[in-house]
Amino acid sequence: MKLDRAAKNKAASANLQRKYGITLADYNRMLKAQGGRCAICGRKPSKTRRLDVDHSHKSGRIRGLLCHRDNRGLAWFSDNPATLRAAADYLSK
Template identity: 50%
Template sequence: MEAAIYTAHMATRKPPGHKRAFECLTPAEEVTHPRQQRMWAVSCKCGWRDPGPYAGLVAAQDAYRAHIQRAYDERVLSCRRCGEVKELPRRLVQQGHHICADCEKERQDDWRTKNQERYHRSQRNATLKKKYGITVDDYERMLAEQDGCCAICPSTALEESKFFHVDHCHATGRVRGLLCNACNRGLGQFADDPDRLRTAAAYIERYQ
C-alpha cells in the first residue's frame, strides 16, 4: 500500500529548510474506526527521518520538536543583513528574523528614526493600557469631550505640558477624567476626599 503523507508547517518556529511530514504506517485495511490509534513515522524536509513507529500523532510530533530543538542548538547561520556567519539569537530566528543581535538593534533604531510619531504613539498606548486600562484613542476622545481643557479648570495641555494627567480613583482604579498638573496634585493633597475639598472651598469663600 502506498503510504499516506500529511505535511504541515510549524509556523515560524523552525530554522529555514525545515518542514515536517507524518507517514501513517498502519495499512488502510486495518483501520476499522476513525478514532483508532495508528502507527506513525515522522520526517523532515532537511532529510531527517525517524521511522518510529509512534503510537499516535502526539508522540510523532514530540519527536519532530526534539529534532527542531537539536537544529536550533546546532545552528550556525549567516546574518541576512551583514552576511557574517555567526551564532544568531534563537528568539530572532523563531520570529523569522535571521539576523544577528547587532543588526537587529540597528534595524530597530532605523525604524524608530523613520517612524518616530508611530513609535512614540505605540509606547504611550502601551503605558496608558498598563497603568489605566485605556488607549491613546480613549485619551483623545476624553480630551475632545473636555474641549481640550482640564476637567476642573480652564487650563489647556499646551500651557503646562504635552499631556494631561489621567485622573483615576485609587480605590477602584476607575478613570475619572484628564487634569492639569496643578489640579491633579491638588486632589492628591486632599486625598481625593470630597468633604475636605468642600470645607476648603467654604474656608476660602469665607475670607473673600
C-alpha cells in the same frame, strides 16, 4: 535622542494601557469630550505634557483628564470631597 511623534504616541499608548487599561484612542476621545481642556480649570495641555488621567485610587475608575496641577491638588486632599469642600469654604472667607 529626540523621539519622533510616532514613537511618542506608541510609548504613551503603552503607558495608558499599562496604568489605566485604556488606549491612546480612548484618551483622545476623552480629551475631545472635555473640549480639549482640563476638566477642572479649563487649561489646554501644553506642547510637552498631556493632561493627566485622573482616577479613583479606591476603585480605579477613570473620572477624566486634568492638568498636572489640578491632579496633584486632588491628591493633596486624598480624593476626599468633604475635605475639599472644607478647603473651598475656607477660601471663601
